[in-house]
Amino acid sequence: MAERAATCAGCGCGCDDIDVAVAAGALERASGTCVLGDAWLAERTGDAPPVARVDGREVDFADAVEASAAILGDARLPLVCGLGQTDCESQRAAVALAEAVGGVIDPTGPEVDGAAGAASQAIGVSTASFGELRDRAELVVTWLADPVTSNPRLLPRLRLDRAGRAAERTLVVIDARRTATADEADEFIELPPQLELQALWAMRALVRDVPLDRDLAARLPLDALERLAGRLRTCNYAALIYDAGLTTAYVNALGLLALVRDLARVAHVVALPLRHEGNARGAEDVLAWQTGYPAAVSFARGHPRARPGEFTAAELLARGETDAALIVGFDALRLLPPRAADHLRRIPTIVIDPRDTETGAGARVAFATAAAGVHRDGTAHRMDGVPVALRAPLPSDRVGDGDVLAAIEARVTRGEEP
Amino acid sequence: MLRIAQGRVYDPANGIDGEVRDVCLDGGRVVEELPSHAPRIDARGMVVMPGGVDIHSHIAGPAVNAARKLSPEEHRADVLDRTATTRSGTGGTVPSSFTTGYRYALLGYTTVVEAATPPLAARHTLAELRDTPIVDAAFLVLMGNNLSLFELIRDGGPVTEAVAWLLDAAGGYGVKLVNPGGVEMWKHGNRNVTSLDDQVEGLGVTPRRVLEAVATSVDELGLPHPVHVHCNNLGVAGNWRTTLDTLDALEGRRAHLAHVQFHAYGGTPGKRPRSSAPELVEHLAAHPEHSADVGQVMFGPATTMTVDAPVSALLREVTGGKWVNADLEAETGCGIVPFTYRERNYVHALQWAIGLELFLLSRDPWRVVLSTDHPNGGSFLSYPRLIRLLMDREFRNEQIGRVNKKAIRRTVLGDDLEREYTLGEIAIITRAGPARLLGLADKGHLGVGADADVTIYSEHEDREQMFATPRFVIKGGRVIVEEGELREAPAGDLLRVAVDHDEAIERTLAPLFEEHYSVQLANYPVREPWLLEPARRVPAGGGR
Numbered sequence: 001m002a003e004r005a006a007t008c009a010g011c012g013c014g015c016d017d018i019d020v021a022v023a024a025g026a027l028e029r030a031s032g033t034c035v036l037g038d039a040w041l042a043e044r045t046g047d048a049p050p051v052a053r054v055d056g057r058e059v060d061f062a063d064a065v066e067a068s069a070a071i072l073g074d075a076r077l078p079l080v081c082g083l084g085q086t087d088c089e090s091q092r093a094a095v096a097l098a099e100a101v102g103g104v105i106d107p108t109g110p111e112v113d114g115a116a117g118a119a120s121q122a123i124g125v126s127t128a129s130f131g132e133l134r135d136r137a138e139l140v141v142t143w144l145a146d147p148v149t150s151n152p153r154l155l156p157r158l159r160l161d162r163a164g165r166a167a168e169r170t171l172v173v174i175d176a177r178r179t180a181t182a183d184e185a186d187e188f189i190e191l192p193p194q195l196e197l198q199a200l201w202a203m204r205a206l207v208r209d210v211p212l213d214r215d216l217a218a219r220l221p222l223d224a225l226e227r228l229a230g231r232l233r234t235c236n237y238a239a240l241i242y243d244a245g246l247t248t249a250y251v252n253a254l255g256l257l258a259l260v261r262d263l264a265r266v267a268h269v270v271a272l273p274l275r276h277e278g279n280a281r282g283a284e285d286v287l288a289w290q291t292g293y294p295a296a297v298s299f300a301r302g303h304p305r306a307r308p309g310e311f312t313a314a315e316l317l318a319r320g321e322t323d324a325a326l327i328v329g330f331d332a333l334r335l336l337p338p339r340a341a342d343h344l345r346r347i348p349t350i351v352i353d354p355r356d357t358e359t360g361a362g363a364r365v366a367f368a369t370a371a372a373g374v375h376r377d378g379t380a381h382r383m384d385g386v387p388v389a390l391r392a393p394l395p396s397d398r399v400g401d402g403d404v405l406a407a408i409e410a411r412v413t414r415g416e417e418p
Numbered sequence: 419m420l421r422i423a424q425g426r427v428y429d430p431a432n433g434i435d436g437e438v439r440d441v442c443l444d445g446g447r448v449v450e451e452l453p454s455h456a457p458r459i460d461a462r463g464m465v466v467m468p469g470g471v472d473i474h475s476h477i478a479g480p481a482v483n484a485a486r487k488l489s490p491e492e493h494r495a496d497v498l499d500r501t502a503t504t505r506s507g508t509g510g511t512v513p514s515s516f517t518t519g520y521r522y523a524l525l526g527y528t529t530v531v532e533a534a535t536p537p538l539a540a541r542h543t544l545a546e547l548r549d550t551p552i553v554d555a556a557f558l559v560l561m562g563n564n565l566s567l568f569e570l571i572r573d574g575g576p577v578t579e580a581v582a583w584l585l586d587a588a589g590g591y592g593v594k595l596v597n598p599g600g601v602e603m604w605k606h607g608n609r610n611v612t613s614l615d616d617q618v619e620g621l622g623v624t625p626r627r628v629l630e631a632v633a634t635s636v637d638e639l640g641l642p643h644p645v646h647v648h649c650n651n652l653g654v655a656g657n658w659r660t661t662l663d664t665l666d667a668l669e670g671r672r673a674h675l676a677h678v679q680f681h682a683y684g685g686t687p688g689k690r691p692r693s694s695a696p697e698l699v700e701h702l703a704a705h706p707e708h709s710a711d712v713g714q715v716m717f718g719p720a721t722t723m724t725v726d727a728p729v730s731a732l733l734r735e736v737t738g739g740k741w742v743n744a745d746l747e748a749e750t751g752c753g754i755v756p757f758t759y760r761e762r763n764y765v766h767a768l769q770w771a772i773g774l775e776l777f778l779l780s781r782d783p784w785r786v787v788l789s790t791d792h793p794n795g796g797s798f799l800s801y802p803r804l805i806r807l808l809m810d811r812e813f814r815n816e817q818i819g820r821v822n823k824k825a826i827r828r829t830v831l832g833d834d835l836e837r838e839y840t841l842g843e844i845a846i847i848t849r850a851g852p853a854r855l856l857g858l859a860d861k862g863h864l865g866v867g868a869d870a871d872v873t874i875y876s877e878h879e880d881r882e883q884m885f886a887t888p889r890f891v892i893k894g895g896r897v898i899v900e901e902g903e904l905r906e907a908p909a910g911d912l913l914r915v916a917v918d919h920d921e922a923i924e925r926t927l928a929p930l931f932e933e934h935y936s937v938q939l940a941n942y943p944v945r946e947p948w949l950l951e952p953a954r955r956v957p958a959g960g961g962r
């Protein structure tokens with residue numbers, strides 16, 4: 001049995017201190033992972049479907065590439081989506097393919113951070129890497145976010161869990177209900193979610209010392225917010241943790257970032273968006289460097305155009321505007337809103353995923369790949385933007401997501417046989 | 419094989435100043451002679467120079483990419499279609515990666531230095547450089563606010579070994595210091611340092627000690643490029659004294675000052691700045707071990723993007739617009755503010771004028787070279803206009819007449835400086851000089867054995883037009899640009915330094931690493947071949 005170093009990409013934490021015990025080429029056990037990490041590994045080391053299938057039947061890899069190229073070539077507006085669970089290298093190949101076929105590309109996961117991303121494009125953001133939050137932040141506020149559930153190792157890694165937190169550091173949880181994270185906190189402030197925006201505006205007013213609307217104030221936990229605003233203003237370094245996937249309203253996201261900006265004028269304050277998928281951040285980063293935009297990009301006119309909303313995968317599908325889809329590492333049928341999923345069932349799909357998923361089973365073409373971070377080296381960007389190396393603790397004779405994407409692209413653009 | 423026949427050749431490194439002659443290329447190199455049947459470019463009446471070398475630019479990495487995300491409006495207004503040979507993209511002051519490579523090549527530049535990469539983010543920078551075609555690219559590794567280095571400096575530890583290790587771990591080319599100590603203080607409740615002798619709180623070092631220690635290490639290692647310094651107090655009135663203090667502190671050690679225009683302000687802090695360019699020019703003239711790039715400001719849109727995060731927070735207050743701040747553990751910070759330089763604005767006009775003063779007063783073009791600190795002072799696409807300002811006195815005076823008069827009065831530009839750069843001097847400040855300062859022996863000249871990177875311009879009285887649209891650009895012997903069009907877009911090389919370090923340094927760094935980082939030491943060095951290859955290693959000439 002051999003111990004191999006690994007990086008978990010089970011969520012946006014990208015924990016790179018994992019040890020995997022391997023016996024006879026198979027996973028024996030992993031240490032350092034949390035429950036989500038164990039599930040992530042298990043999904044990628046279970047029985048895998050055949051390498052390539054067309055309409056559910058096992059075929060040669062080359063035939064599946066050929067069929068994929070045909071689907072994409074025939075489509076009027078193909079969609080490339082998923083992407084948050086593969087490596088940056090494969091994401092680069094995905095953008096190249098989307099461009100080659102004149103399609104739309106949009107990183108799409110179970111939780112989409114369209115609103116938070118758009119808000120940060122509008123006003124910018126103050127942020128920091130994990131190490132800064134761990135070593136400098138005296139006061140950390142989770143704002144309608146439950147990292148204990150969504151990113152289980154985050155609090156311990158930031159030494160913010162009860163057991164690891166130094167006495168002089170404070171964790172405040174603001175949420176609709178007592179979450180698992182609230183159990184770790186020094187203070188819990190209950191806030192009905194429909195009052196989120198009002199609370200953000202109230203906080204901004206408190207921070208800037210401008211009068212509050214009395215009616216509004218009456219509905220909010222004002223004493224607690226006032227105390228919090230006072231603490232934020234006088235600390236040396238504070239952080240707000242929010243959930244990029246749960247922040248669905250643009251104005252709320254804007255309010256949160258504006259609050260951080262206001263605070264940054266009087267103290268050193270940063271915000272950290274939680275990301276659920278292991279490389280959701282990388283998908284945006286790759287798309288941004290190759291096209292100038294982090295999400296919802298169409299190549300239909302030969303150059304990148306971004307229209308959040310119009311070119312957002314779920315909405316494009318729900319409106320029935322795309323006539324073929326290539327999905328990378330995302331169980332779209334199970335996780336997309338019903339109308340989008342319904343349309344997906346009606347159009348030809350190509351699925352590239354190391355896992356056995358409902359979406360793969362229903363696809364016209366399905367590739368079962370070697371998993372990034374399990375069987376393949378690569379790079380992922382943690383949710384704080386730090387790039388981490390993905391390792392390949394287990395062997396595999398399959399190709400990775402990026403290889404499949406590159407083979408299809410070569411077939412589409414140069415007629416190359418795989 | 420390619421013969422560039424009978425062009426007027428400007429190859430200042432080899433003492434060739436406008437001689438009509440042939441340049442022969444074979445196997446990616448300049449060669450002595452070629453058989454007469456070799457393919458040729460008839461360059462009669464054209465100007466032939468080595469490919470351009472940008473010594474200081476921001477083209478790849480997390481800060482650049484954050485700026486891209488911040489400017490969808492600019493991207494919408496400037497798009498590039500996919501072609502048979504090129505990827506699509508978007509432009510503006512922070513273009514997408516492919517577009518950056520193409521546009522540098524179309525401008526006749528074949529080598530670019532990305533000037534600010536935190537080693538922790540090297541994988542990101544490297545991946546972007548892989549998607550930045552044509553140009554050979556190097557990057558500088560940020561070390562001016564590195565907590566592990568601070569501790570080694572404080573305790574008299576093996577700084578030189580650590581510097582070598584960091585360069586190797588990142589795949590970098592040279593060492594960059596940005597506002598040493600100041601960015602760390604920014605993370606202590608939004609503070610900064612204001613002089614070389616301020617304490618970096620709790621860390622037992624001062625900017626002076628950091629400068630001295632790292633510059634000494636760079637010299638000890640014999641790195642091809644000296645320590646590349648972005649001084650403390652950027653943008654502050656009266657900061658020329660800090661700049662001079664920095665140079666004095668580094669006397670006898672090699673040093674390159676980044677975008678010195680931003681550090682050449684007279685006056686008193688908090689008051690209106692004036693020019694102190696002449697004082698800095700004096701120092702540089704007297705110190706052959708020191709050099710600078712100008713960091714010219716050009717009117718119009720820019721994106722300020724700096725590791726010097728406290729400066730960004732001030733700019734945020736000026737513009738009231740978009741602002742990004744990003745703290746990176748143990749290493750650095752980052753601030754981004756989109757910005758527009760306006761002719762009528764006193765400060766902007768002064769900055770523009772100080773840049774021109776630095777160029778026009780400089781006595782040694784080999785050591786005061788061209789940059790706009792892209793995209794901080796303006797896009798690299800504005801270089802041709804800057805060249806015209808330097809070469810064409812009439813045009814320059816006309817432009818001076820349009821800008822804020824009070825600002826001009828605070829400079830010597832109002833005296834109608836006679837100097838006009840010659841083509842030979844332009845060749846120095848845009849290729850031969852930067853290549854020499856970078857220690858890139860194969861770049862920036864056309865002697866036998868040099869890289870076959872050549873730019874051919876049509877003679878044109880309007881120097882802006884001439885330099886904006888080269889007729890031919892040849893990279894590694896391949897004709898990349900012909901008649902202003904991209905013909906092919908091969909990948910460029912990564913240029914990295916080859917420098918040895920004692921393996922024992924990892925044991926010294928391990929506990930520091932454990933304390934300051936949220937990644938494992940074993941995962942920190944970049945080893946992935948797809949990020950590092952193809953690369954060319956430039957050996958350090960170490961005295962060791």
Ligand code: SF4
Nearest residue numbers: 008010011015037153
């Ligand atoms: S916190 Fe996230 S990255 Fe870390 S082990 Fe758990 S699932 Fe994996």
Ligand SMILES: [Zn+2]
Nearest residue numbers: 474533676791
């Ligand atoms: Zn710079």
